[in-house]
Amino acid sequence: MSLAATVAIAVWVMLPAYVPNNVAVVAGGGRPIDGGRTWGDKRLLGDGKTWRGTLAGTLAGIALAAVLNAINPGATDFLGVALPTFPPAAMVALAFGAMLGDILASFLKRRTGRQRGAAFPLVDQLDFVVVALALTAVAAPAWFADTFTLDVVVAILVITPLLHVLTNAIAYLLGLKDEPW
Numbered sequence: 136m137s138l139a140a141t142v143a144i145a146v147w148v149m150l151p152a153y154v155p156n157n158v159a160v161v162a163g164g165g166r167p168i169d170g171g172r173t174w175g176d177k178r179l180l181g182d183g184k185t186w187r188g189t190l191a192g193t194l195a196g197i198a199l200a201a202v203l204n205a206i207n208p209g210a211t212d213f214l215g216v217a218l219p220t221f222p223p224a225a226m227v228a229l230a231f232g233a234m235l236g237d238i239l240a241s242f243l244k245r246r247t248g249r250q251r252g253a254a255f256p257l258v259d260q261l262d263f264v265v266v267a268l269a270l271t272a273v274a275a276p277a278w279f280a281d282t283f284t285l286d287v288v289v290a291i292l293v294i295t296p297l298l299h300v301l302t303n304a305i306a307y308l309l310g311l312k313d314e315p316w
Contacts, residue, residue, distance in 0.1 A: 136286065140216045145290035147210075147218050148282055151200040151226060152233040152267040153295075155192030157302060159234065160311055162195075163188025168238065180241045181251045189234045196230025219282050228274035229267050236266030252314045260296040 136144075165187040169179035200221040203210075211218045221229070240262035244255055268288075272279045283291075307315035 141286045141290050142294065143214050143216045144218060144282075145287045145294060147203065148221075148287070149229070149264070149267075149291055149295070150203060151196040151221065151229040152263060153298065154199050155196040155230050155233045156237050156263055157192075157306070158195035159185075159188035159192035159237075160306060162191035174245075177245045177248075179245065180238060181245065183251050184238050184241050189238070192234050193227075193230045196233060197226045200226035200229065219278070222275050222278050224274040225271050225278050228271040232267030232270035233263035235270065236263035239266060252312075254314075257296075260299040261292070264291060264295050 163183070163185045165185045167180065167182050168184045168186055168189065169181070172179050203218075204220045207218055207220050240255065240258050241251075243258065244251075244253065247255075249255055268279075268283065268291075272283075303312060304315045306312040
């Protein structure tokens, strides 16, 4: 498979995981998931992880996967690359896995003494990817094995940090985030 085809497939299959956290920033707010609870002297997650943001992000990722399925024939023809369609289990696992990865990273940040919004290199860029892929491997194992070949996974691990930095910088410039990471 060519590099261009690998990158096209990597971005295509990760879009339902890339979008949820961005939607959660815009649609979030409301009641924090941890309800203000602490573990020792630190919050479990913090005010930035809310039920509304998690639900909105997950639903946005699922909806995007459905749209990608609908436009798949045209996109495949246009790009000249056989793009996969998403089975329902993969739709949910990619979207919710991305949100869960971000939630788990927030928990880890609190345990390591980092404040909300503090940079946590590599964890900030790959938390949602690792959990989305792991959850998808469990929820849709055959599809996962067919879709996430080694070259596609490597492309995801290279592309994601670059996209993460770029999208966060844009969100910061637009006033949607308090920090550019």
